Amino acid sequence: MPRNCRFTTAVHVCAVLANNPGEDVTSDYVADSVNTNPVVVRRLLAALARAGLVASRRGSGGGYRLAHPAARIDLAAIAIAVDDDEGPSFGPNPPNPACPVGRAIKPVLAEAIGRAEAARLAELRRVHLDEILEKLLAV
Amino acid sequence: MPRNCRFTTAVHVCAVLANNPGEDVTSDYVADSVNTNPVVVRRLLAALARAGLVASRRGSGGGYRLAHPAARIDLAAIAIAVDDDEGPSFGPNPPNPACPVGRAIKPVLAEAIGRAEAARLAELRRVHLDEILEKLLAV
């Protein structure tokens, strides 16, 4: 999993949009809740828009809104949208092909790691934005 | 998941040890298969030793060996040993507590992400070193 905070921030951003249904929310407003710069929010929202999860409107009175009901957006969709999955990361130097281990380690490990990553996404797919928002407001 | 290559390299290292059962393998030998510096290998092996997965012997004729049979070491144990799991990463700035979303986003998300991470580890726990080595040698 990525060591950055794009995923957690993106869920935060989406939760703010879900908390203002039917309205256009500005990046400034979202940035105030996330406590960061509006450009950081816009970058995440640009990725979410490319994935079809949010819609944007420019100009005065514009902003962002969810492209679907919160009950139909799950955390896996957000994770995929903001963390383009590049597969497992191996070191910069290729393993030694003269060693029986180094020769084939990449595809063998990629398969096992791929299954593990799929299991992680399957679990994220079970959680939807409306449940997240419900738990947030219950606190 | 971490964007580094400690996990994949650590599995490679363990596979080399599994391929030389009953012998003490030096960090130089392992580094030659991984194609990296011996110190990088020793750093990983130090973490694996702290987790009880490998044993080391200093001095002339020394080296590393698996502390258990390859069939009893799974990929989850290796992942936990070399990637001290620090939980989900949020941004450097704390969310705005005046916003109902920012107020409680951390624990709510940490729970969901924790379940997803547990699912990933459960899948890695099903894969053992002897299966990895078997697939490697079959190629």
Add this chain to the structure above:
DNA sequence: AAAATCGTAACGAACTCTGTTACGAAAGGA
């Protein structure tokens, strides 16, 4: 025309990661 807002490029500071050198500690052999 003016104001508001998104979209995106460019840049810097801080951080992370890998590789490298260096050196002490431990263990064995001559």
Add this chain to the structure above:
DNA sequence: TCCTTTCGTAACAGAGTTCGTTACGATTTT
């Protein structure tokens, strides 16, 4: 005992990543 081998670990540099920030054009409403 002395020398060689090997681990254990600290220190550091270069590359890369990430986040925040400024800037500015494009678009939309008033």
